[in-house]
Amino acid sequence: MNGTGDRNSKRTDFLEWQEYFMAVAFLAAKRSKDPCTQVGACIVNDDNVIVGIGYNGMPKGCDDDAFSWAKKSQNRRDNKHLYEVFFLVCHAELNAILNKNCSDIKGCTIYVALFPCNECAKVIIQSGIKEVVYMSDKHAHKCNTIASKKMLNAANVKYR
Ligand SMILES: O=c1ccn([C@H]2C[C@H](O)[C@@H](COP(=O)(O)O)O2)c(=O)[nH]1
Numbered sequence: 757m758n759g760t761g762d763r764n765s766k767r768t769d770f771l772e773w774q775e776y777f778m779a780v781a782f783l784a785a786k787r788s789k790d791p792c793t794q795v796g797a798c799i800v801n802d803d804n805v806i807v808g809i810g811y812n813g814m815p816k817g818c819d820d821d822a823f824s825w826a827k828k829s830q831n832r833r834d835n836k837h838l839y840e841v842f843f844l845v846c847h848a849e850l851n852a853i854l855n856k857n858c859s860d861i862k863g864c865t866i867y868v869a870l871f872p873c874n875e876c877a878k879v880i881i882q883s884g885i886k887e888v889v890y891m892s893d894k895h896a897h898k899c900n901t902i903a904s905k906k907m908l909n910a911a912n913v914k915y916r
């Protein structure tokens with residue numbers, strides 16, 4: 757339909773590219789087992805072709821049921837964020853980059869549900885991605901997000 761019910765003319769209520777790619781990122785996030793924060797990422801090239809998708813999950817071979825998803829376990833080694841700094845979980849952006857279906861993602865854009873952390877910013881920069889489009893910046897006040905923005909700025913990776 758075209759938004760007015762007219763079946764003889766082009767639809768007008770279709771998803772714009774950006775809405776579509778962000779929706780794909782959110783769909784990928786639905787695969788995450790993280791009880792608190794589900795993150796999806798979708799990498800797109802200049803031809804509007806999706807070249808990588810990922811979500812936050814335990815590394816391959818690390819059983820979702822054997823590794824802890826807790827944030828504040830008494831034994832800090834059982835937390836998904838070991839010692840608040842190192843992560844057990846593979847982040848959505850890392851997975852999307854590792855899952856790329858082409859040899860090179862230089863110049864691509866990554867759509868993410870959550871602003872990338874410092875670790876993801878490093879991988880984004882090194883992969884040659886030139887732009888980050890994000891939905892939530894709920895950790896903007898945290899050191900890792902501030903460091904992430906500092907690195908992205910220095911490397912001339914745009915974000916919006
Ligand atoms: O750049 C990022 C930052 C975080 N994530 C994932 C990693 C975790 O599974 C959650 C964050 O958990 P909280 O309980 O909100 O601390 O988000 C990511 O994929 N990419």
Ligand SMILES: [Zn+2]
Binds near residue numbers: 848849872873875877
């Ligand atoms: Zn990250």
